[in-house]
Amino acid sequence: SQQGEEDPQALSIQEGENATMNCSYKTSINNLQWYRQNSGRGLVHLILIRSNEREKHSGRLRVTLDTSKKSSSLLITASRAADTASYFCATVASGSRLTFGEGTQLTVNP
Amino acid sequence: DGGITQSPKYLFRKEGQNVTLSCEQNLNHDAMYWYRQDPGQGLRLIYYSQIVNDFQKGDIAEGYSVSREKKESFPLTVTSAQKNPTAFYLCASSIPLAPRTQYFGPGTRLTVL
Numbered sequence A: 001s002q003q004g005e006e007d008p009q010a011l012s013i014q015e016g017e018n019a020t021m022n023c024s025y026k027t028s029i030n031n032l033q034w035y036r037q038n039s040g041r042g043l044v045h046l047i048l049i050r051s052n053e054r055e056k057h058s059g060r061l062r063v064t065l066d067t068s069k070k071s072s073s074l075l076i077t078a079s080r081a082a083d084t085a086s087y088f089c090a091t092v093a094s095g096s097r098l099t100f101g102e103g104t105q106l107t108v109n110p
Numbered sequence B: 001d002g003g004i005t006q007s008p009k010y011l012f013r014k015e016g017q018n019v020t021l022s023c024e025q026n027l028n029h030d031a032m033y034w035y036r037q038d039p040g041q042g043l044r045l046i047y048y049s050q051i052v053n054d055f056q057k058g059d060i061a062e063g064y065s066v067s068r069e070k071k072e073s074f075p076l077t078v079t080s081a082q083k084n085p086t087a088f089y090l091c092a093s094s095i096p097l098a099p100r101t102q103y104f105g106p107g108t109r110l111t112v113l
Helices: none
Strands: A005-007 A010-014 A019-024 A031-037 A043-050 A055-058 A061-066 A071-076 A085-092 A098-100 A104-109 B004-007 B010-013 B019-025 B031-037 B043-051 B054-057 B064-066 B076-078 B087-094 B108-112
Touching (some): A005 A085, A010 A019, A019 A104, A031 A061, A031 A071, A043 A055, A043 A071, A071 A085, B004 B087, B010 B019, B019 B108, B076 B087
Parallel strands (some): A010 A104
Antiparallel strands (some): A005 A019, A019 A071, A031 A043, A031 A085, B019 B076, B043 B054, B064 B076
16 A cells, blocks of 8 residues: 555646645655656656655755654745646655655646 | 666557566666556556566566566566556666665556557
8 A cells, every 4th residue: 555645636726826735654764755747757756855854945845744743745836837747755664665655736827 | 868768658458468568777776666557646566676686576566577687677577467457657766775766767658458
């Protein structure tokens, strides 16, 4: 079963607005990663946050991690039409696997 | 260019036929993975390999087989035992240690006619 669960399943916003997606997971993790997938394409790694980190930034992306609540959020600021994609969180526990959530479909309207 | 390639992009198969999906990487990664993605859903792990000549089943290995004879290559065979093979298949690679950031190929869309 999937460890990560994203919320919301779908999000539609206007260009320039901020988009926030949430991810919850069930077991202790080593790190949590966010990936992006354009329709019909492979996934692209966006950002990684380790279990001992609380917040991380990369360009217009901000990721937070709350290990006590087993949750993470991805914030995309000043969104653009080109940000339209599916966003997945993936957790790494012990062992060799990433476990992906179901994804959030983000639509940014011009 | 360093990267991971999958071929073909689209594949059509008749029921009862086996078909092999290709995955090649030149990133010098030891670990490789195969995922299945159904419409509007997340990724489910089929098989993974951390080193040449070794691989492990993922969550949905039934009806699939793999081999890992070379570091660069990790082909996936969808056998006739897979009852619902129509899906989007993604291959990925990574170093075998944390943080295990994965690099994905462009995917193969398999349709059973």
